[in-house]
Amino acid sequence: MHRLETIRHEHGLRLTEHRRVMLDVLEASTDHPSVHEIHRRAARGHRFGLATVYRTLKTFVEAGAVARRDFGDGRARYESVRDQRHDHLVDIKSGAIVEFDEVALGFLVKAVAQRLGYRLVDYRLELFAERGSADS
Numbered sequence: 001m002h003r004l005e006t007i008r009h010e011h012g013l014r015l016t017e018h019r020r021v022m023l024d025v026l027e028a029s030t031d032h033p034s035v036h037e038i039h040r041r042a043a044r045g046h047r048f049g050l051a052t053v054y055r056t057l058k059t060f061v062e063a064g065a066v067a068r069r070d071f072g073d074g075r076a077r078y079e080s081v082r083d084q085r086h087d088h089l090v091d092i093k094s095g096a097i098v099e100f101d102e103v104a105l106g107f108l109v110k111a112v113a114q115r116l117g118y119r120l121v122d123y124r125l126e127l128f129a130e131r132g133s134a135d136s
């Protein structure tokens with residue numbers, strides 16, 4: 001099934017032209033763009049108001065098709081939801097966001113939750129780091 005069809009079926013969203021364009025922008029993005037960046041990209045060749053971008057993102061997030069992220073710089077960032085889970089490392093100097101998936105971490109956080117008397121349902125991890133070796 002085509003990705004957009006999947007979203008329409010699974011999330012029950014009617015795919016207007018605006019939604020199509022925004023989904024394309026989000027799918028093509030690997031840098032977790034802000035609302036303004038999404039607007040800039042979506043507005044290329046399309047009539048697009050910032051209010052529409054805000055409203056559409058809210059709809060996508062509520063439908064579970066898009067995730068809103070906060071990396072501590074005061075700007076909400078967005079990414080399309082994929083099957084593969086991942087965590088983020090934020091380069092505190094450049095602001096770059098690096099995605100990673102470390103299986104061992106999954107076991108570790110599960111064990112931590114268990115030790116505290118909980119069954120882990122989900123987790124999210126954000127590392128804030130600067131380039132260089134651990135010793136420097």
Ligand SMILES: [Zn+2]
Nearest residue numbers: 079086088099
């Ligand atoms: Zn990500």
